[in-house]
Every structure is written in C-alpha cells, then in structure tokens.
Amino acid sequence: MPEIRFKVEWPDGVQSICYSPSLIVQQYLEAGAEYSLEDFVTRSRTALQIGSDRVQAKFGFPCSLAMGQIQQIESIATQYRQLPDPKVCLVQFIQ
Numbered sequence: 001m002p003e004i005r006f007k008v009e010w011p012d013g014v015q016s017i018c019y020s021p022s023l024i025v026q027q028y029l030e031a032g033a034e035y036s037l038e039d040f041v042t043r044s045r046t047a048l049q050i051g052s053d054r055v056q057a058k059f060g061f062p063c064s065l066a067m068g069q070i071q072q073i074e075s076i077a078t079q080y081r082q083l084p085d086p087k088v089c090l091v092q093f094i095q
Contacts, residue, residue: 001058007091011037011080015091018044018073021063022051029090040088041077045070 002023009015028047029035035043048066055063080086 001055002095005094006031007094008040009089009091010076011083011086011088016076017094019065019069020048020051021066022047022054024050024054026093031090031092034087034089037077037080037083037086037088040090041073044073048073 001021003019003021004023004025006018006020006025006029007015008018025044025047028043029040048070052063052066055061055066
C-alpha cells in the first residue's frame with residue numbers, strides 16, 4: 001500500500017509533517033492550497049479514515065499511524081480555533 005507524507009503550515013507559520021497510509025489524501029487535499037482550519041481538519045480526518053479502512057481491508061486491522069495522525073491534527077487545531085479565520089496551507093506532498 002503506497003504511503004505518503006504531507007507538509008502542513010499552521011496559522012502561526014509552524015510547519016509539520018503528517019502521515020497517510022494511502023494516496024487517498026491527494027484526493028482530499030491539494031499541494032499549495034489554503035484551507036480554513038475546520039475544512040482542513042474535516043478533509044484530513046476523512047482521508048485518513050479512508051486510508052485506515054483500506055489498511056484494515058487488506059491486513060485485517062486499522063492503521064494505528066493514521067488514527068494517531070488524526071488525533072494529532074485535531075489536537076494541534078485546537079490551538080488555533082480562537083483565531084479569527086485561521087488558515088492551514090498544505091505546502092507539499094512528500095513521497
């Protein structure tokens with residue numbers, strides 16, 4: 001199963017590398033695109049859940065890395081929810 005990483009820039013300019021067990025994330029996020037915080041969290045959660053489901057279908061268990069990545073994204077996002085109109089940029093995909 002082809003995995004991929006993607007670099008995200010949060011509203012304060014901090015960048016982080018995120019993991020997906022599947023290329024499905026490229027159907028939900030676009031390199032160079034800017035998303036509202038909530039849209040980014042929703043798209044990421046959906047794509048990573050699908051990726052985890054694909055791992056489960058193939059190997060019989062969900063992808064713990066994808067589930068952990070969802071939790072990390074949601075946790076980081078809470079830091080920015082108080083900002084007016086916070087934006088997240090998907091800097092690039094790393095294969």
